[in-house]
Amino acid sequence: MGKTLFDKIWDAHVVQDIADGPTQLYIDRLYLHEVTTPQAFDTIRAKGCGVLRPRQCFAMSDHNTPSRPGGEGSVEQMEALRRNCEAFGISHYGAGSADNGIIHVVGPEKGLSLPGMTIVCGDSHTSTHGAVGAIAMGIGTSEVAQVLASQCILQPKPRTMRITIDGHLGPGVTAKDVALYIMARMTTGGATGYAVEYAGEVVRSMSMEGRLTLSNLSIEMGSRAGIIAPDATTLAYLRGREHAPQGADWERAAARWLELRSDDDAMFDKEVSFRGEDIGPRITYGTNPGAGIAIDGTIPTPDGMTAAEGQQLMAQLKYMQFSPGQRLTGMPVDYVFLGACTNGRIEDFRAFASIVAGRHKAPNVTAWLVPGSWAVRRQIEAEGLDKVLAAAGFEVRMPSCSACLAMNADKVPSGKLCLSTSNRNFVGRQGPGARTMLASPLTVAAAAVTGVVTDPRTLLPHT
Amino acid sequence: MQQETTTITSTCIPICIDNCNTDLIIPARYLAATTRDPLFFGEAFMRDLRYDADGQPRPDFVLNRPPFAERPRDGVNQIIVAGRNWGSGSSREHAAWAIAGYGIRAVVSSSIADIHRNNLLNCFVVPVIVSEAFRQELLTTIEARPATLVSIDLEAQTIANSGTNSRETFAINGYKKYCLMHGIDDIDFLLQSLKTHQLPQTEL
Incomplete structure (x- = not known):
């Protein structure tokens, strides 16, 4: 039987399957922001273990940064992140610097998030990076400390769900509307326990920005991960980006990435289908994103x-x-x-x-x-x-x-x-x-x- | 923080909010903390549901109503019976710190969001997933008689409602069960694993 895209990436990162327990999963990228990390650095200091692979970690303040001069939140937190990164040799894009931004915007933009990777961050919208064809999941602060210390997390393997959206979107209908529509149909907890793969003509036709929006909202129906198979759109987006491979390395990587897709005979634990023609502009009326x-x-x-x-x-x-x-x-x-x-x-x-x-x-x-x-x-x-x-x-x-x-x-x-x-x-x-x-x-x-x-x-x- | 758990027998606090997200469990303004003080986070637990904008307790909220208002101690109010899809939304572990800091040792629901569930485990709070029927019966029992004791036996993986004598088993993997029963952190396990397991290199 064939494998799903999620299974392929997951299996390639298994360090060990603990008997009657979770999987020890190797992590390619750890993203850090200022809110959910100070206590994680305290933990590794208390354990005396340091950061195992600091070159695979990238940090930036985003939650507290000001949108106008003087409008910042906790300066203490942003300073703590800068100090911690300096102490442990982690790349840090400070507030106001040319590389700074929201981590889930910057990661794909700089080519740090690449197909086939495992990516984690102490933020539930880490699901965003799944749009490039990666397993990307939000984690808690204890788990941030675990990745700093060991470049691994312990996770039970989620079940897999494929959401296929075929057909076409009408004028004025965007990836955000697709996501809000799916959320309303799935409900806010409807994908709990699942990693979702988005497929179908509507997804294939989406720009990379649109796909990032779609994957971003996966957590709003309870799914930690929302993955999209890499294709020509993915490659065109990533090519030439700062941390993407260059030259002959790019050619090799690109060929490998295009192989990253669910096999035709792969079995998902759940399959759901929608039609693009049924989706119009959406708006929410309630206090969860499914109430739309x-x-x-x-x-x-x-x-x-x-x-x-x-x-x-x-x-x-x-x-x-x-x-x-x-x-x-x-x-x-x-x-x-x-x-x-x-x-x-x-x-x-x-x-x-x-x-x-x-x-x-x-x-x-x-x-x-x-x-x-x-x-x-x-x-x-x-x-x-x-x-x-x-x-x-x-x-x-x-x-x-x-x-x-x-x-x-x-x-x-x-x-x-x-x-x-x-x-x-x-x-x-x-x-x-x-x-x-x-x-x-x-x-x-x-x-x-x-x-x-x-x-x-x-x-x-x-x- | 790293307490060893075998059984918990306590009265319960019913928090009947479906889709109760972690923003409600701890509002974002408490996320500015850079330390992990249980007293601070315990005070922040469900802050905006417990208190109004002027800092006055909201008398209708369950945590302000006797006997649920009593702070948890041995055998009293140490278990939350929660709404469905508890802990959805933000991955903030601060929500689990707030629950643990308040004195809660177990959260019972028919569904708990994935990230929050892991966070509870890492804070040595036991997430207990029961059937919707068992949850409904628990809520009915507690409403009729708030002094009802509920027992969670981690070794046997059972939860018992003393009011109705009904009992259910719940799932928890053997590894996590061992960690909870012996107060072992995942990070210690992972650091040990590095001595015996070779990690791959990230190619790019």
């Missing part, structure tokens, strides 16, 4: 739900100040946020700019446009998008996780409604009492210029 609807749809009602489900729905709507059966289009928004490891890449800024070009920011809206890395910001400037955005009344800020989780100064005030390209609409996620709706960069841009939730298809540039 088509932008032109209505919020569900408790009719036909169990009592418990109905109570959960009503609790979410109470927090969001929405009603069952309500439409969201036309609803005034207070804040819009473009950015995060989900949608902070160049393509997301191009999409946003395509809608706001020649229009103007609505006066009732506060807009935060936060690139995912300094490289993205430089690209925005190189393409002149910053001028398009400025003419429409938008400022491009400095790279940070920013308002995705409100660890720096970018907090949505209590009770305010934010339409956001980030990944979580949890209670208080963007600040205590903040109300978050998730959507694509196009949908967020449409609200930014109209001041209300708007179907982006009504504002698409004519082609």
Whole structure:
């Protein structure tokens, strides 16, 4: 019987299978950010063991970095990361440096995340890197210490699920909409215990940026890993990047990477299929990413739900100040946020700019446009998008996780409604009492210029 | 922190929130800590559900209602009976530190998110996955009689509801069971393994 892509990469990294226990899995890359690592460095100091392979570790501050001068969160944490990396010989891209950004944007961008690798980081959105054809998983701080010390983690092998999306996406429908659609169908815990492979024509047709968005959101249905087989799109994206192999090494690696795919007769523990034509622009109405609807749809009602489900729905709507059966289009928004490891890449800024070009920011809206890395910001400037955005009344800020989780100064005030390209609409996620709706960069841009939730298809540039 | 566990017999705290994510278990502002002080993280446990914006306790929340408001001690409130899909979302181990710091020794649910489940194990808090029927019965029993004792026997991998005399076995791999029962850290195991196992080189 054939093997899945996940199985192939997993099996190539097994150090040992512990009898009646987890697998000891070798890790190619450890990414470190400032929030989930200080205690891990304390652990290895206490154990007196040092860092086994510091050249395979890369670190950067992102959660606390300011999106405007003076708007940083914990300076102590960012300093601790710098000191720890210096002490153990780990590459560190400090806040404000040319290489800095959100780790899940920078990793693929610098060619640090490559096909066939195992990649871990103390952050659940590490699933992002699976888009290049790697096993990439979020881990806890104890596990960060384990990888620092041994370049291994202990993990039970997850079951495998393939989600196939065939067909085509219509105009104005993005990878983010596909992910939000899948989440709504799978529910927020529906892929717990599974590693997901995304396949099908819709995925094959996606740009690398789109695939990174799709893999990024895997954890929002409970899956630690979301992998996509490498193909010509992957190679075209990675070729020439700083840490990607060069010359003859590239040719050898590229040939090997194209072999990395699930065998035709591979068996998945679960198979799910969707059609691209069924997916339109999406928006969330509740307090988990699975609580979403088509932008032109209505919020569900408790009719036909169990009592418990109905109570959960009503609790979410109470927090969001929405009603069952309500439409969201036309609803005034207070804040819009473009950015995060989900949608902070160049393509997301191009999409946003395509809608706001020649229009103007609505006066009732506060807009935060936060690139995912300094490289993205430089690209925005190189393409002149910053001028398009400025003419429409938008400022491009400095790279940070920013308002995705409100660890720096970018907090949505209590009770305010934010339409956001980030990944979580949890209670208080963007600040205590903040109300978050998730959507694509196009949908967020449409609200930014109209001041209300708007179907982006009504504002698409004519082609 | 590294305590040896064989059995836990205690009253339970019912936290009936489905999809309770780790942002709710510990809000992001407590993640700025650079140390691992159990007192600090115990205070941060479910902070925004326990207290309002002015720092006043929310009287309706279960952790503020007697007898569940009593801080955990031997035999009292050491087990959480949680909602479904407990610990989803962020990988922050701080959530497990908050649970352990508060004094909880086991979390019982019909589903616990993968990363959080590992984090609990690494903090020596026992994640106990039971059937949805067993969880529902536990909640009903506790609601009727909060003094109900629940026993978790790690060696036998059983959980027993003394109120109904029902009992279920739960899954935990032999390796992790041994670690919990003997207070052994994964990192010690991995460091040992380096003496006997050759690691591959990363090619690129």
